[in-house]
Amino acid sequence: MPAKPAPKPTALSALYWAAAARGELSAPWCGPCSDWVFPPRPRCPRCGGSEMGWRAPASTGQVVTFSVVYQAAYEAYRDDQPYVVAIVALDGGPQLMANLVDVPDPGAVTVGQRVELTFEARGESMQVPQFRPAS
């Protein structure tokens, strides 16, 4: 069984993945718009500004939508089948796509379900943000 792929940071995503490697979430924030710019982009889509600060959004949120994967496209994920991929809206933060883990019954996942951040190790030193049902 091949290993799950590790992220390959780009210039735009390097700070995001460096934070994730430390077990933290960090996302670009446009000060003039007082809003998140996520995923990271060279310019704010609202004001066109390029001066982005980075902030830590909340580590809790809710499921916006999700899909249950019964046939993984990659062999490395076959042991996880069926697994859940979700769009999660962080509390007061941006939305991101991630797997839901620690889900004994994917059929019981619901839109609006409360979730909390966790991380899965990848490669030598990377970690991938994921979510699990809030305790």
Ligand SMILES: [Zn+2]
């Ligand atoms: Zn802006």
